[in-house]
Amino acid sequence: MSESEGRTPAPEEIISTPGVDMLMPATPAETMLVGAVQVSERRQARRENWRLIRRRPAFIVGVFIVLVWAVCAILGDRITPHSPLDFRSIPHLSPRAKFPFGTDEQGRDVLSRVMAGSRDVIKVAPVAALLGVLFGVIVGMVMGYIGGWVDQVLSRIVEAFLALPVLLVALLALTTLGSSTWVVIGVVAALFTPIVARTVRSAVLAERDLDYVTSARLRGESSLFVMFKEILPNVSGPIIVELTVRVGYAVFTVATLAFLGAGPQAPSPDWGLQVSDGYNSISAGIWWTTFFPAVAIASLVIAVNLIADSVQSVLEGS
């Protein structure tokens, strides 16, 4: 029964994970008979999980907030009350009926800029998290399955990475490589890889000595087949959890990098950049240019984490 543990991702899979889906096996032909029953059971279990997740209030709130920002990101200046870049009024107007969030030092409408400022984070964070998880799965799989000195060496490197101030390395790389979108994605993904690898490694270690792995090996399957067709489907739970958690961290990291200057540059309405432009005016009593973009970042990060937490509680049963 063991090798039929392979799960086929159903269309109603919790989150679309192209990177992981690609690697997941179709129903293994050699286990068709037993497999047919098992797969339908699995599908049922997955449907049940998905139903449990959907019913969590935290999940609903999280999805709602993310959707609001996603709509803002997609439609951009088509729905903002004023142009986020070109519109000019009197600088530093405090919030009032005409400008609910006030205006910034150049007289631009802060509300419009906050609405348009979600675009960069919404685009960059999920891609970075996905790539980081993809690489992390590959490295972690190798560490856990192959073991031996390979694992020893990689484990040490992972530990060194964990002692490293992640933001700083990202910043260092971005100040030299320039902070175009793809470089930010690559750097964040590279920094997430060791962390994901550690999680995947420990999940693989728990599977490695189970009967279905041994029998696949005795059958003469290659290491690659055993790793990605046999073990991977069985550790997909922790990987999905890790992915949702990483999206949250990616939003966190990308926003912080933008705040520290390694991200979109002026006149972009990016949230981190707006906070960075505005915080020095707080001492003069001008709080709205910092406060609203900061709250926007907070709302998105919290929303993603509410989703991640719901997925985690259902899949890990805590």
Next chain:
Amino acid sequence: MGRYLLRRLVSALVTLWLLATIVFLVVSVLPGDVGRKVLGPFALKEDVARFNHQLGTDRPLLRQYVTSMRRLFTLDFGHSYQSGELVNKIIFPALFRSGKLALLAFVITIPISLAAGIFTARRQDKVSDRVVVTTGLAASSIPEFVTAAVLMSIFCVHWKLGHVYADPPDGTSVAGQIPYLLLPALAMVVAYFGYIARMTRAGVIHGLQSDYARTATMKGLSKGEVMRKHILRNALAPTITVISVQIGYLFGGIIGVEKVFNYHGLGSTMLNAVTARDIPVLQGAVLLVGIIYMISTLMADLLIAFMNPRVRLERAK
């Protein structure tokens, strides 16, 4: 125990060496001309070349690597590219300032989050538990600079409390410095509270359901005694580990907080060094953070072993 300690020390040293190597690789493999960066875009080509020669950045990579590793083991990081000052004279005072901030943050965080963890564990799945846990989760997921900016907007502008610049004037007494540091420390409390409280809660819940807690209760101990003498000893182990790891992470988060509050600690020193490609300062600062991380995780493991004889015996074997 002695052998265990020795093994931990050796592995910490190996990790530190790897850490320094990663920093070296990132710094020297990535393109970028140090001389050009320091002297500016209008400096003469010959001047830039001479400057690079003086610093040794034009030497073969392997030789640069050996030099930089020698610096690591002698804890002498040379001079800053930017100001020419001794690196140690820059990073240790900065570490001291960041340390003050971090200490204040932890002095506030630890009791609050332990209390919250125990409180919510006792009311598992009741409304108060849900509220505290969700708030903690939400708060700890927000980037520190965001919390800092929001706190500053609210406290400094609306309530006219606290200071926008966290650097206290020279010669301020220890007690006098606290009002300056309170707001940035609070931003860090918000960030770290949730995670520590969650760990404590999970540990205490596990303990409350255990056989030893039931035995202790049936033996006639009061609720408080069961909690103090039996449950907390076991439940705090994962919490202590989390706290020690957070001390390492703290120096990443502190960068944003220090920037918002214009505080001249290790975070802003690192930020400056990165943007100016002041490699000796950067290497020194990052290694310092690495050393702190190693020491704090090692101390945590020792503390856990001290609190729990079972762990102690297991490791002695």
